[in-house]
Amino acid sequence: MNRFRDKQKVTALLKKIEEIVKPEKDYSIMEICGTHTVAISRWGLRGLLPKNIRLISGPGCPVCVTSQGEIDIIFDLLNKHDVTIAVYGDLMRVPNSNGENLLHLRGKGKKILIINSVVELIRIADKNPEEDFVFVSIGFETTTPQTAFLIKEAEKKGIKNLSVLLFNKTMPEILNLLLADENLAINGFIAPGHVSTVTGVELYQGIIRQNRAAMITGFEPVEILEGVMEIIKQVNTNNFTVGNCYKRVVSGKKNIKAYELMYEVFESFDAVWRGIGLIRNSGLKIRVKYEDFDAMLKYNLKAYSYNERAGCKCGEVLKGYIKPMDCPLFGSFCTYENPYGPCMVSSEGTCAAYYLYGGIDG
Numbered sequence: 001m002n003r004f005r006d007k008q009k010v011t012a013l014l015k016k017i018e019e020i021v022k023p024e025k026d027y028s029i030m031e032i033c034g035t036h037t038v039a040i041s042r043w044g045l046r047g048l049l050p051k052n053i054r055l056i057s058g059p060g061c062p063v064c065v066t067s068q069g070e071i072d073i074i075f076d077l078l079n080k081h082d083v084t085i086a087v088y089g090d091l092m093r094v095p096n097s098n099g100e101n102l103l104h105l106r107g108k109g110k111k112i113l114i115i116n117s118v119v120e121l122i123r124i125a126d127k128n129p130e131e132d133f134v135f136v137s138i139g140f141e142t143t144t145p146q147t148a149f150l151i152k153e154a155e156k157k158g159i160k161n162l163s164v165l166l167f168n169k170t171m172p173e174i175l176n177l178l179l180a181d182e183n184l185a186i187n188g189f190i191a192p193g194h195v196s197t198v199t200g201v202e203l204y205q206g207i208i209r210q211n212r213a214a215m216i217t218g219f220e221p222v223e224i225l226e227g228v229m230e231i232i233k234q235v236n237t238n239n240f241t242v243g244n245c246y247k248r249v250v251s252g253k254k255n256i257k258a259y260e261l262m263y264e265v266f267e268s269f270d271a272v273w274r275g276i277g278l279i280r281n282s283g284l285k286i287r288v289k290y291e292d293f294d295a296m297l298k299y300n301l302k303a304y305s306y307n308e309r310a311g312c313k314c315g316e317v318l319k320g321y322i323k324p325m326d327c328p329l330f331g332s333f334c335t336y337e338n339p340y341g342p343c344m345v346s347s348e349g350t351c352a353a354y355y356l357y358g359g360i361d362g
Helices: 007-020 034-042 068-080 102-107 118-127 144-157 171-180 193-209 221-237 256-265 288-293 314-318 350-357
Strands: 027-031 053-057 084-087 111-114 133-137 162-166 188-191 213-216 242-244 266-273 277-286
Touching: 007 221, 027 034, 027 221, 034 053, 034 193, 034 221, 034 350, 053 221, 068 084, 068 102, 068 162, 102 111, 118 133, 118 144, 118 162, 133 144, 144 162, 144 256, 144 288, 162 277, 162 288, 171 193, 171 277, 188 193, 188 221, 193 213, 193 242, 213 221, 221 242, 256 266, 277 288, 314 350
Parallel strands: 027 053, 027 188, 084 111, 084 133, 133 162, 188 213, 213 242
Antiparallel strands: 266 277
């Protein structure tokens, strides 16, 4: 039996939460990880919690926050150059501004490779020197060191037919923006478990200084509910610290080697987040030392307009302003089978989670 899914433990935690919740108080808790968003919906946790606890899904899905302009660059590259694009599977159904996705392009004969790891791509590129490969890198601190490793390893091995479209983003800046947003009035954050393996607790100290709670949790119902309970305790006592309910994976310490690798290969850069806009120093670019691996330079690519697809409310969903069902396209024009916006496309998107598992709020 998985002890983190134990029904008796879940029932006991829900009872404890109900006992400590103050009925006159509203609690707004935001998760900033797509895997948490899916887990909360999958386990139906919103509907089990007291009605004055509101779980809000924030901008924690990397594919969802990738701007439309960045997505369009991928299509521009494929249409203008004879290259093989390497992506993780989550990107295949994301539409460009014209509604076309990578599945469509692959059906038209474009070379698109779905990979499971950068090590796999390095091996493939090394064995096929006559073919040019471009890795589309999208993610937060969790996956960014892997992309840095890819570039360093390609340089070490002298692999010249491999480059990177770098659309990675970093967490500190978006956290600061969310904390400053008076429209949200968040009491606490369920901190992303995967990102925390790299950042440690240091990332969340700014949350504590703003008198908000931060709890690192795993993705099972017991772990998430433990995090919610600890956030409520902190809010009730106004005694805020960074807690860790995911000690089986997260040590709490910053992964110095991962950061050194990231910032040896990349440097901070202004980035546009879908539906949110330009956030200073929230993205990364490839340093001059490794510019031979920069696909933007290698193929002379230009950034497109960052306008979103008409009618899509993904940006408001990402900021926690509205629930997916408040978008007029949700469930009708935009479904998981026929997605219109990235929040429905990605398996970690908020709209996809609500559509597949329901999004009943307590």
